Amino acid sequence: MPKIPRGLTDKDMVKNYVEEETIEQQLLTAAKKAEKLRAIAEAEAPPAPLAKAGFTPELTDKLGRELLALKIELSNAGVKSYNFKIKRDGEKITLTVTDKRLY
Numbered sequence: 001m002p003k004i005p006r007g008l009t010d011k012d013m014v015k016n017y018v019e020e021e022t023i024e025q026q027l028l029t030a031a032k033k034a035e036k037l038r039a040i041a042e043a044e045a046p047p048a049p050l051a052k053a054g055f056t057p058e059l060t061d062k063l064g065r066e067l068l069a070l071k072i073e074l075s076n077a078g079v080k081s082y083n084f085k086i087k088r089d090g091e092k093i094t095l096t097v098t099d100k101r102l103y
Contacts, residue, residue, distance in 0.1 A: 070097070074097060079097075079099060081099065081100040082097050082098060082099055082100055083097070083098050083100055084096070084097060084098075085097075085098055
């Protein structure tokens with residue numbers, strides 16, 4: 001065992017001391033890194049499509065369900081080839097189904 005030198009200042013005693021990282025410090029560092037990555041991912045997230053601007057998730061869901069019901073009705077009626085035509089008249093938007101075979 002080496003001899004302990006006497007008469008050293010506090011600064012000299014801790015000059016070569018390196019503190020080990022504790023589990024708490026590791027977890028805090030990992031949390032900060034994850035937060036930075038999340039912030040970067042949010043900044044890079046694509047903007048919401050302009051076509052859905054103003055649509056609530058509930059409204060989008062309801063519209064999707066109605067379109068699915070329409071497709072099922074068309075399938076049951078034997079219409080396999082169709083297009084949708086959208087017409088706007090003032091505050092009303094009309095969606096009509098046209099058979100592709102007619103055009």
